[in-house]
Amino acid sequence: HGVYDCKGAVVFPHNIGMGAADDEDLTYRVGRAVADEAMVCHELWCYAPVVAQSADPRWGRTYESYGSDPDLIIRMSTAYTKGLQDGGIAACAKHYLGDGNTKMGTGGDPLADSLIDRGDAILTDAEIAELLRIYKAQFDAGVRSIMLSHSMLNGVRMHENREYIDILRNENR
DSSP states (O other): OBOTTSTTOOBOOOHHHHHHHTOHHHHHHHHHHHHHHHHHTTOOEEOOOBOOBOOOTTSTTGGGSOBSOHHHHHHHHHHHHHHHHHTTOEEEEEEETTGGGOOTTOSSOGGGTOSSTTOEEOOOHHHHHHHHHHHHHHHHTTOOEEEEOSSEETTEEGGGOHHHHHHHHHSOO
């Protein structure tokens, strides 16, 4: 949401605020402004946009999501990706797949306040197909990279999930 480590740069509202505004043109212009400031700092790659579906507000990174509606996420995130990339910055959609859909109690150590973050997204094939639509839209918008999630999908860590990594590699060309 901005080049926060550059003195004088603009820091924009988090994605949840941009999603609430539901203004694709504004989101494109924010992406373009971030790209312009990043270029001044010689940054060529941005770890954004976050395209997670925020399914449970207790997830500690709900603010990074545009919301829970896949159509809204597609509209807003593709506008941001296009803004970044029209400004010369490579966008990186993240976190593939299901990080915003993790179930409470699956995240690990209760003393570390991680009962939901980096947990297990227990999803049906239909729910997974909805999330894959978001990534397909990112590819259609020209996204340059995708970051994998640290979470699990149906009990398998995404970094080890050959089935869905292969889908990412092969079905979005």
